[in-house]
Amino acid sequence: MxxxxxxxxxxxxxxxxxxxxxxxxxxxxxxxxxxxxxxxxxxxxxxxxxxxxxxxxxxxxxxxxxxxxxxxxxxxxxxxxxxxxxxxxxxxxxxxxxxxxxxxxxxxVCTSGNLREYRKKHKQVSMKALKKWSKQILKGLNYLHSHEPCIIHRDLNCSNVFVNGNTGQVKIGDLGLAAIVGKNHEAHSVLGTPEFMAPELYDENYTELVDIYSFGLCVLEMVTMEIPYSECDNVARIYKKVSSGVKPQALNKVRDEDVKAFIERCIAQPGARPSAAELLKDPFFDEVDDDDENDQ
Structure with a gap:
């Protein structure tokens, strides 16, 4: 046969x-x-x-x-x-x-998934690498905020940032809650991920600076590998702390004073909070060379 x-x-x-x-x-x-x-x-x-x-x-x-x-x-x-x-x-x-x-x-598609998972997987990361990632996120925010019309992401957190691990490139994704705002740069609806929401978001009157606040907490999470306000067991407690100006406990774990000061600048009151363009000029990024970033 x-x-x-x-x-x-x-x-x-x-x-x-x-x-x-x-x-x-x-x-x-x-x-x-x-x-x-x-x-x-x-x-x-x-x-x-x-x-x-x-x-x-x-x-x-x-x-x-x-x-x-x-x-x-x-x-x-x-x-x-x-x-x-x-x-x-x-x-x-x-x-x-x-x-x-x-x-x-x-x-x-980003080959290595989101930044939260990637950071958990790779625990030994230099401060220089964390600064590179942070700078790329800021460049993305600067692009959105200086877009005509201005775009506010409104839900920036480490699970919405994606990584190409072979190039060290990070990219902002999930623009599902983004708001396109007019000349006054103001938006009025309350949404986002509670742990990363700026206090003024709850007042329903805010600008693109809410993304800078969220960015500051992303940097905090990258450094400490802890989701901000994880000491709170429900949204109401988070809201209470954020709206009364209580900073997340994870901030006490940041040993490097420059890093801590940089995060505090990002999560300052809206009037004192710098724009993405201003933060890109911060001495915090002095050791990060643009050629170094794979973002030509």
Whole structure:
């Protein structure tokens, strides 16, 4: 009896796409890269460029009774498409899948996941490396804040910053709560991640400086590997401390006085809080050479 060779064996060994976008360019794999309250992020492939990408998928039926949420998601995606900066995650394509009632968008993928997980995984990081990451985040914020119109991220924290570990490049992602503000740079709705929210956010009258406050707490988390205000066991306690000016306990663990002073500048009262452009000139970054940053 002749053995028949099983046709397509090698095809089965290689991963098959679960879904392909309407243009046929992007294929989605089953593997999940991340999952949030609103969207799932899958590993995907750009067949034209031969690169891995992220396929973000939002199930719109969750918001069938909340059209404002769908509008907000659309605006995130429209906003992302218009941004081009090495410190901001790039968006390549977006479409609505009517049949499955999903909003899909293809973004660049960062090979090493988010900064919170990356920092936990690599405990031995020099202050110089932490400053490099911080400077790249600030460059992204400076780009958003000086954009016409000004864009406030409003939900900056270490889980929304992504890392390419092989280049040491970090990029701001998840602009889902971003606000585009007019000439007066003021926004009025309360949202974000409580531990990272500036006190004035709760007063519903704030500017892009709320992102600087969140950035300061990102630096604190990078240095101490502790989420700020983790001593509080609920949101109400966090709010009480933040609104009465009590600083997070993690700040007491920062031994380096220069680092501590830099974080304190970022989380100062709004009137005394510097802009991203001002912070980029801070002597804190003197040892970080621009050529050194892989962000040409």
């Amino acid at each position: 002749m053995l028949s060779v099983n046709p397509g064996r090698s095809d089965r060994d290689s991963e098959a796409f679960v879904e392909v976008d309407p243009t046929g360019r992007y294929g989605r794999y089953r593997e999940l890269l991340g999952s949030g309250a609103v969207k799932k992020v899958y590993r995907a492939f750009d067949q034209e460029e031969g690169i891995e990408v992220a396929w973000n998928q939002v199930k719109l039926r969750i918001f069938s009774d909340d059209p404002s949420m769908i509008d907000r998601l659309y605006s995130e995606v429209r906003l992302l498409r218009s941004l081009t900066n090495t410190s901001i995650i790039s968006l390549y394509n977006v479409w609505l899948d009517q049949e499955h009632n999903t909003l899909n968008f293809i973004t660049e």
